[in-house]
Amino acid sequence: MKPTLVLVGRPNVGKSTLFNRLTRSRDALVADLPGLTRDRHYGHGRVGDRPYLVVDTGGFEPVAKDGILHEMARQTLQAVAEADAIVFLVDARQGLAAQDKIIADQLRKMGRPLFLAVNKAEGMRRDVVAAEFYELGLGDPLVISGAHGEGVHDLVELALESFPLDEVDEEEDDHPKIAIVGRPNVGKSTLVNSLLGEERVIAFDQPGTTRDSIYIDFERDSKYYTLIDTAGIRKRGKVFEAIEKFSVVKTLQAVEDANVVVLVLDARQDVSEQDAHIAGFILESGRALVVAVNKWDDLSADRREVVKSDIARKLQFLDFAKFHYISALQGSGVGGLFKSIDGAYASAMIKMPTPRLTRILMEATTQHQPPKSGPFRPKLRYAHQGGSNPPLVIIHGTSLSSLSASYKRYLESTFRQAFELTGTPLRVQFKQGH
Numbered sequence: 001m002k003p004t005l006v007l008v009g010r011p012n013v014g015k016s017t018l019f020n021r022l023t024r025s026r027d028a029l030v031a032d033l034p035g036l037t038r039d040r041h042y043g044h045g046r047v048g049d050r051p052y053l054v055v056d057t058g059g060f061e062p063v064a065k066d067g068i069l070h071e072m073a074r075q076t077l078q079a080v081a082e083a084d085a086i087v088f089l090v091d092a093r094q095g096l097a098a099q100d101k102i103i104a105d106q107l108r109k110m111g112r113p114l115f116l117a118v119n120k121a122e123g124m125r126r127d128v129v130a131a132e133f134y135e136l137g138l139g140d141p142l143v144i145s146g147a148h149g150e151g152v153h154d155l156v157e158l159a160l161e162s163f164p165l166d167e168v169d170e171e172e173d174d175h176p177k178i179a180i181v182g183r184p185n186v187g188k189s190t191l192v193n194s195l196l197g198e199e200r201v202i203a204f205d206q207p208g209t210t211r212d213s214i215y216i217d218f219e220r221d222s223k224y225y226t227l228i229d230t231a232g233i234r235k236r237g238k239v240f241e242a243i244e245k246f247s248v249v250k251t252l253q254a255v256e257d258a259n260v261v262v263l264v265l266d267a268r269q270d271v272s273e274q275d276a277h278i279a280g281f282i283l284e285s286g287r288a289l290v291v292a293v294n295k296w297d298d299l300s301a302d303r304r305e306v307v308k309s310d311i312a313r314k315l316q317f318l319d320f321a322k323f324h325y326i327s328a329l330q331g332s333g334v335g336g337l338f339k340s341i342d343g344a345y346a347s348a349m350i351k352m353p354t355p356r357l358t359r360i361l362m363e364a365t366t367q368h369q370p371p372k373s374g375p376f377r378p379k380l381r382y383a384h385q386g387g388s389n390p391p392l393v394i395i396h397g398t399s400l401s402s403l404s405a406s407y408k409r410y411l412e413s414t415f416r417q418a419f420e421l422t423g424t425p426l427r428v429q430f431k432q433g434h
């Protein structure tokens with residue numbers, strides 16, 4: 001599992017600036033997709049060869065007793081409680097604020113590894129900046145500038161130091177691991193029950209902590225699956241009490257650990273910011289995806305048309321995925337999900353032999369030559385597969401820096417069509433050289 005860093009601090013200390021810096025290199029992968037919200041709070045970071053997840057908690061308003069601010073504070077607290085490491089940001093330019101002390105007291109109670117980062121310190125003397133923050137009693141402050149990148153690398157390395165590097169598991173089981181994710185009340189646990197309804201459940205683990213999903217092995221039509229249940233099958237046999245309805249960290253970890261993600265939406269409600277954030281994270285993870293628009297039973301025929309086109313427009317960037325309109329409660333449309341899950345899994349794990357990839361590449365470049373830009377025409381020589389889930393095609397050639405985005409998209413869609421990929425993103429990388 002990738003360690004999760006959670007950024008906290010009062011408003012305006014620079015959390016989202018730091019978040020953007022930590023996740024920026026990954027942003028390029030999903031840039032410019034119509035409909036994809038850029039206001040993300042969950043992302044992937046990497047320091048050296050070490051990947052991790054980052055959560056920007058937005059604000060921290062420990063005062064609100066109820067209402068939306070209270071709900072935000074609750075979710076922040078929960079993300080913090082489930083973090084592998086907490087980065088607590090304060091503002092070097094404003095100095096120590098009363099609210100910093102309140103937050104520090106709360107964080108200390110969490111008992112999670114905690115790193116105090118004094119931000120906006122570019123051009124300032126480290127020792128002078130740090131001095132007043134010792135009062136928080138959180139040990140040595142780390143002096144950084146999120147905007148300029150100073151001290152950021154050291155901060156992240158330190159925060160992740162104690163977490164073992166993920167071992168790459170080459171002997172992966174050859175059956176799909178399916179994560180069921182979505183915001184609270186969309187019907188995840190109803191869907192889990194419905195999916196498992198008639199199947200033979202082989203085993204499931206008890207969750208150790210709030211942030212653990214339940215892993216359920218089952219068999220259907222003589223095929224094996226593992227369901228990663230983020231909602232908890234508590235309602236099924238009242239085995240577990242509902243501890244929390246929704247956990248960001250749990251959702252992120254489940255997506256990471258799955259081959260195929262089922263994103264559940266509530267057809268009765270607009271696509272919310274939270275839906276879009278989760279969708280954006282799934283896209284960034286490269287996992288295969290099936291979208292389940294649930295509670296379809298509760299919509300009139302007129303309403304259905306409106307909802308369908310609205311969802312398609314707002315989630316345009318997920319157009320590689322199959323959309324299913326289902327009723328988890330009545331069990332309708334649920335069988336169809338398995339077909340798409342199987343298809344998405346097969347596509348995500350596809351083997352693309354080098355000769356075939358290269359032949360497709362040659363045909364594509366013959367049909368449409370890469371446009372010349374400057375004195376040289378890009379020359380694409382051969383292609384090979386660089387990975388699975390998502391499938392990665394690496395193209396070798398020369399003068400590649402002048403390849404346009406639209407030509408790259410053309411190649412990507414050519415490969416998609418040739419291999420009949422459904423339900424998975426495909427990534428194409430270019431390597432300069434012969």
Ligand code: GDP
Nearest residue numbers: 011012013014015016017119120145146147148
């Ligand atoms: P958040 O509310 O904690 O997410 O804070 P933001 O990231 O939105 O930053 C708040 C303000 O501080 C913005 O105007 C940023 O440009 C500025 N800021 C963020 N990081 C730095 C930094 O390292 N140095 C300076 N000088 N300003 C920064």
Ligand code: GDP
Nearest residue numbers: 184185186187188189190231295298327328329
């Ligand atoms: P979760 O928080 O995502 O696990 O959502 P639940 O499975 O607990 O469902 C939330 C509420 O939506 C419950 O009252 C369910 O009975 C209801 N619900 C779930 N699926 C459907 C559906 O397909 N149709 C309708 N009408 N209600 C549903």
